[in-house]
Structure formats: C-alpha cells, structure tokens
Amino acid sequence: MLIKIPRRSEISAAEITDEDVFVNRRQFIQRAVTLGALTSVPGVLAAAEPIKSALSSTETPTEYKHIINYNNFYEFTTDKRRVASYARNFNTEGWQVEVEGECDKPGTYTLEDILKPHPIEERIYRFRCVEAWSMVVPWNGFALGDLLKRFAPNSQAKYVEFTTLYDPKQMVGQNSRSIPWPYVEGLRIDEAMHPLAMMVTGIYGKPLLPQNGAPLRLMTPWKYGFKAIKSIVKIRFTSRQPRNTWQILAPNEYGFYANVNPNVDHPRWSQAREVRIPGLFKNRPTEMFNGYADDVAHLYAGMDLRRNF
Ligand SMILES: Nc1nc2c(c(=O)[nH]1)N[C@H]1C(S)=C(S)[C@@H](COP(=O)(O)O)O[C@H]1N2
Ligand SMILES: [Mo]
Numbered sequence: 595m596l597i598k599i600p601r602r603s604e605i606s607a608a609e610i611t612d613e614d615v616f617v618n619r620r621q622f623i624q625r626a627v628t629l630g631a632l633t634s635v636p637g638v639l640a641a642a643e644p645i646k647s648a649l650s651s652t653e654t655p656t657e658y659k660h661i662i663n664y665n666n667f668y669e670f671t672t673d674k675r676r677v678a679s680y681a682r683n684f685n686t687e688g689w690q691v692e693v694e695g696e697c698d699k700p701g702t703y704t705l706e707d708i709l710k711p712h713p714i715e716e717r718i719y720r721f722r723c724v725e726a727w728s729m730v731v732p733w734n735g736f737a738l739g740d741l742l743k744r745f746a747p748n749s750q751a752k753y754v755e756f757t758t759l760y761d762p763k764q765m766v767g768q769n770s771r772s773i774p775w776p777y778v779e780g781l782r783i784d785e786a787m788h789p790l791a792m793m794v795t796g797i798y799g800k801p802l803l804p805q806n807g808a809p810l811r812l813m814t815p816w817k818y819g820f821k822a823i824k825s826i827v828k829i830r831f832t833s834r835q836p837r838n839t840w841q842i843l844a845p846n847e848y849g850f851y852a853n854v855n856p857n858v859d860h861p862r863w864s865q866a867r868e869v870r871i872p873g874l875f876k877n878r879p880t881e882m883f884n885g886y887a888d889d890v891a892h893l894y895a896g897m898d899l900r901r902n903f
Contacts, residue, residue: 644734644799649790650718651885656729658798660871665805666723667824668773669758669765681804684764686825689809695755695831698746705809709795711744712736716799717792719815721822722854722884726876728868733813734796739787742829747783751831755780756812759827773839779812779823780836780850782893790815790889794822816886818852849903853894856880858903 663678670680689705714734722728742754760776762768768775785791792813795802802808807824814821820840830836840848847861856866856879867876883890894902 644714644716644796647715647717650716650732651720651730653718653720653730655718655732655798656871661729661731661797662803662805664871666725666819667767667805667807669767669775669777669825670805671767678803678805680766684804684808684825686804686809689827691810691826692828693745693830694828696748696751696833697831698748699744708741708810712740712793714795719790719792719813720881720884720886721813721815721819722868722880724818724820724848724852724860724865726863726865726868726880727871728878729871732798733792733794734799735792735794735813737789738791738793738812739789741793742786745829745831747831750833751783753780753782753832753835754786755828755830755832755836756823756826757828757830758823759825774842776827777823777839778836779821779838780832781814781821782835783831784893785814785890788890788893790886816853816883816890818854820848821852851894851899851902853890853899853903854880854884855882855899855903857882858900 664674665677666674667677667681670677670684686705691703691705691708693700693703713736715736716732716734718730718732720728721731747754756779758777759765760768762775781791792815794807794811794813795809797803797806802811804825807822807826810826811824812822812826821838835850838848838850841850854865859865865880868878868880869876870878881887
C-alpha cells in the first residue's frame with residue numbers, strides 16, 4: 595500500500611464546511627426537543643436524525659470535507675485526492691447483495707431489504723489506516739451483527755467474507771491488474787457479531803458518497819482501515835478463514851486480523867505513531883486496538899498478536 599503524507603497546500607484550503615451545517619442542525623433539533631417543539635421540526639429532518647450511540651468517541655470529528663476528499667478506494671484510483679472525482683458518477687441504483695454459504699437464509703437481497711428493519715445510529719469512531727493516518731468519523735448505520743443474524747448463519751459459519759462490486763466500466767481502477775479484483779475482506783464470526791462492528795450507510799447524517807463506499811460498507815474501528823470494505827455486493831458465511839485482498843498481495847505485510855497495534859510495525863514503516871488528518875506530523879501515539887482494547891481485547895485472548903497480525 596502506498597503512503598503519501600499530505601502537503602499543507604493541498605489540505606488546508608479554506609472552504610465552508612458541511613460540518614458546520616451538521617453541528618448547527620443538531621443543535622437546532624436538540625433545542626426543538628428541549629422546548630417540546632418537535633412537531634415544528636419538518637418531518638424529513640426529524641426522521642433523518644440518527645440515534646446517538648453510547649459507543650461514540652467524545653473526540654472532535656474530522657471535518658466532512660477531509661472525510662470525503664482523502665480516500666483509499668483503489669477501484670477508482672490510488673490517488674487519495676482524486677478518488678472523489680473518479681467516483682462522482684458511480685451508479686448504485688438497483689443495488690443488490692448476494693448472501694451465500696453457511697446460513698439458512700441465503701439469497702439475493704435488494705438494498706431496501708437489507709436496510710429496512712434497522713434504525714440508523716450515529717457512531718463517532720476513531721478510524722486508523724494502516725498507512726499511519728487517522729480520522730474521527732461520525733458514521734451512520736447499524737450493528738453488523740443485527741444484519742447477519744437475519745440470514746441465520748449455521749454452526750459451520752466460523753467466518754464471514756465480504757466482496758466489493760466488480761464493474762470496470764464504472765470503477766476504472768479495476769482495469770489495472772495491480773490487484774486481483776474484486777476486493778475481498780473477512781472477519782471471524784465473533785468479530786463480526788461484536789457490537790462495535792458496523793454496517794455504514796452514511797456520514798454526518800448524509801447518505802454515503804461513492805468515494806466512501808456507497809451504498810454499504812463495513813466499519814471495524816479497532817482494525818486497520820483496509821478491513822473496512824466498501825460498496826459490498828456479497829456476504830458469504832464460511833467455515834474457512836477467507837483470504838483478504840491485501841493478504842493475497844503481500845502476506846508478510848497485511849494479515850487477516852489487521853488489529854491496530856502500536857507494537858507490531860509494518861515491514862516498511864513504524865506503527866507506533868500516527869498523523870490525525872489534516873495534520874502534518876505523526877505526533878499521536880497509536881493506541882492498542884485503536885483505543886478499543888477494553889471492548890475487543892477478549893476476542894484475542896491467548897493469541898500471539900505478532901503472529902496473528
Ligand atoms: N473495496 C475497497 N474497500 C476499501 C478500500 C479499497 O481500496 N477498496 N480501501 C480501504 C482502505 S486502505 C481504507 S484506509 C479505507 C478508507 O476509507 P475512506 O476512504 O472512507 O476513509 O477503505 C478501505 N476499504
Ligand atoms: Mo487504509
């Protein structure tokens with residue numbers, strides 16, 4: 595995976611941020627609730643307000659403009675600052691998700707089928723890329739486990755594998771053979787069922803943009819960002835550990851677990867510190883499990899985290 599540290603000129607351009615709009619809207623709605631004036635809030639606005647999750651970090655979220663303009667999505671381009679423009683016309687109409695493998699309810703589900711039963715939450719999570727940059731993102735979505743349970747995984751379902759859309763006409767980066775497309779990722783079933791694991795449908799109360807993995811992407815905040823597979827079209831339950839795309843490409847650099855770990859360096863760089871976008875310096879100590887150790891460390895009890903990186 596390439597590493598590129600942003601130049602100041604590229605990242606600090608003054609713009610009106612959507613984040614201001616988001617914060618103001620939240621305050622407006624909160625005030626309306628306090629005053630008992632909820633009925634005066636336009637229906638659409640009230641309905642769109644996600645439920646605030648107790649799982650949220652109290653850290654200040656990264657500005658929206660950075661979250662939507664600094665991306666890794668190799669299906670479009672490897673240039674982080676151009677993903678947004680390459681992905682602009684990505685068409686997600688008629689999106690379907692195939693569910694396969696060790697479960698009692700396999701089938702083809704429309705996006706509406708997938709989303710319908712799940713109330714949308716806002717979860718503010720730290721997000722740490724293996725390239726040693728990080729953000730704090732107010733994701734919208736719901737617990738992955740709540741979705742997976744609907745497909746009734748059976749006792750052979752030890753792992754779950756996710757696959758991204760393959761459509762080189764739209765995703766022009768897929769015309770390059772640098773990566774064996776489609777992008778694949780996987781989790782152990784207990785990781786997938788962990789309450790922190792999330793299916794993401796939006797950011798800052800807005801639908802997910804193509805560059806961030808529209809219409810549906812994974813988020814596992816204690817793992818490196820490459821586990822957070824985008825634009826998912828297939829979910830497969832399996833008894834065998836799936837081989838994720840980066841592991842196929844460079845097994846000595848990218849493991850299956852990919853848990854954030856300051857003590858296990860990437861062969862080509864240290865993981866001890868990170869830069870918080872849009873910063874310039876790696877001046878933040880990396881936290882074990884990205885700061886979620888109290889929640890997830892038990893999943894790896896007794897495992898050698900150097901071997902199982
Ligand atoms: N399908 C797919 N999913 C992907 C990637 C990718 O190239 N293709 N990049 C991963 C990496 S390396 C990171 S850091 C995150 C970036 O997510 P963001 O652009 O929403 O910040 O997406 C992950 N999911
Ligand atoms: Mo990443």
